[in-house]
Amino acid sequence: MKLFTTTRTLALMTASVAALATVPADAQQLRLGDFQSTTHIVSKEGTTRWIAAVEEATEGAVTFQHFPSEQAARASALMDAVENGILDVALVGTIYHGETLPMNSIVGLPGFYGSAVEGTKAIQAMLAEGPLRDEILETGVVPLFGFVLPPYQVLAQKRLGMPDDWRNLNIRTAGSTQAMTARSLGSVGVSIPGPEVYTAVERGRLDGILFPLASVAAYNLQEVVTHISQNGSFGGYSFVMVARKEMFENLPEDVQLAMIEQGNEVALHVARAQDDSIAGFLADWAAQGVDIYSLSDNELEALSDAMTEVAEDWFNRIGRGSDTAREVLERYRDLTGG
Structure with a gap:
């Protein structure tokens, strides 16, 4: 288990307590972290779009407290933050976790995909079943969806x-x-x-x-x-939204399905948005x-x-x-x- 700085953990706990007052009593609030700013296209068209889509699809049964820009943990520590319960969900860059996710580094190879949409379709298929999914599951987290950056x-x-x-x-x-x-x-x-x-x-x-x-x-x-x-x-470079396995499996099945279905839609949306922006x-x-x-x-x-x-x-x-x-x-x- 890796240690996080006391200051960072206390700040996260304080923010979590402060946010509880705005959450409906019957909602389950999940803490989500990433390392992109909210102005980055990956956040605007990916992370924050998925958050809104899941909250709407579940009619508020699940809400999120979002910690962007490494507020909860550094990019290289986001996976550990989910495993250790500091976060419930995180958007991780797989390349930052080469030691635990070596097979997922395949996306870094040159000359394979020609657009973010093409690469995202491939990564989504490989996250659905097979070694890429298996090695993520072995870390104690569940891959919800993934997408890539343009070549x-x-x-x-x-x-x-x-x-x-x-x-x-x-x-x-x-x-x-x-x-x-x-x-x-x-x-x-x-x-x-x-x-x-x-x-x-x-x-x-x-x-x-x-x-x-x-x-x-x-x-x-x-x-x-x-x-x-x-x-x-x-x-290339891939992002994967992961959730703590125990937490995810304890969610109602319809909520689990909503998180995955909305993730599938957002994955292609953010890929297309990146391609179109170039x-x-x-x-x-x-x-x-x-x-x-x-x-x-x-x-x-x-x-x-x-x-x-x-x-x-x-x-x-x-x-x-x-x-x-x-x-x-x-x-x-x-x-x-x-």
């Missing part, structure tokens, strides 16, 4: 096209799988949380950033780079003088050839060459056409 692009101070352009650069990556992607292109993967990337680029610690375009504006990264690709596929962002950044470029067919082919080894690297390093890892890789490939 990661590269943001840098110069145009990064052919693999030779990437040699010896420090590239921000998310998780160990994306670090393999950077290494396949001759770069060094540097793991830095999203909120710290802006400063790292300003100070010259990073030469480039792998990031999903729908999330760039939330961190104003377009202000510190001059070139942004728009048609690459340098890996064109507007690109137009705005281009107007600000950022070079928004498309990788040529030759560049895409060369990058794909260089990154081919990443899937096998994942299978051997993360999956330890197991039959389970092979099953996960083959199913993910079938679902995405990667």
Whole structure:
């Protein structure tokens, strides 16, 4: 069991007590945490939309007290917060839990899905049954729904096209799988949380950033780079809404069903919202003088050839060459056409 700071726990308990006065007497209030701000598209079109949908579908039988922006626990500790009863539900980034959810890191592989909707359909199918679902259940939580961010692009101070352009650069990556992607292109993967990337680029610690375009504006990264690709596929990132298993199983069946059904709808909604937001962002950044470029067919082919080894690297390093890892890789490939 991991310990949480006394200050953070006391703040959560105090907020919980204060909120009880506004909750109907017959309602069951659940504490939900995540690490995105309420202005981020993942929160606006995902988390908060799901909260409202579940409360409406259950006619107030279940309500939520929402703790965004790491108010209840840091991104890497959200899973533990649910397991230990600090939270009832949390939206977790699976890459932050690589040690306990190694198979779920499959989403970080490059060249598999081409849009958030495509990737979300694949992840939803794999969370419904199979190894991805099983390893989440083994931690003591239940996956309710999941979705992905759009394919990661590269943001840098110069145009990064052919693999030779990437040699010896420090590239921000998310998780160990994306670090393999950077290494396949001759770069060094540097793991830095999203909120710290802006400063790292300003100070010259990073030469480039792998990031999903729908999330760039939330961190104003377009202000510190001059070139942004728009048609690459340098890996992905998945979110999963999880609930404490014992708590979830004690809820009425109709409430459980509402949480899952509304999650299925919201998963595709937030995926589509992210995909749809990208064109507007690109137009705005281009107007600000950022070079928004498309990788040529030759560049895409060369990058794909260089990154081919990443899937096998994942299978051997993360999956330890197991039959389970092979099953996960083959199913993910079938679902995405990667």
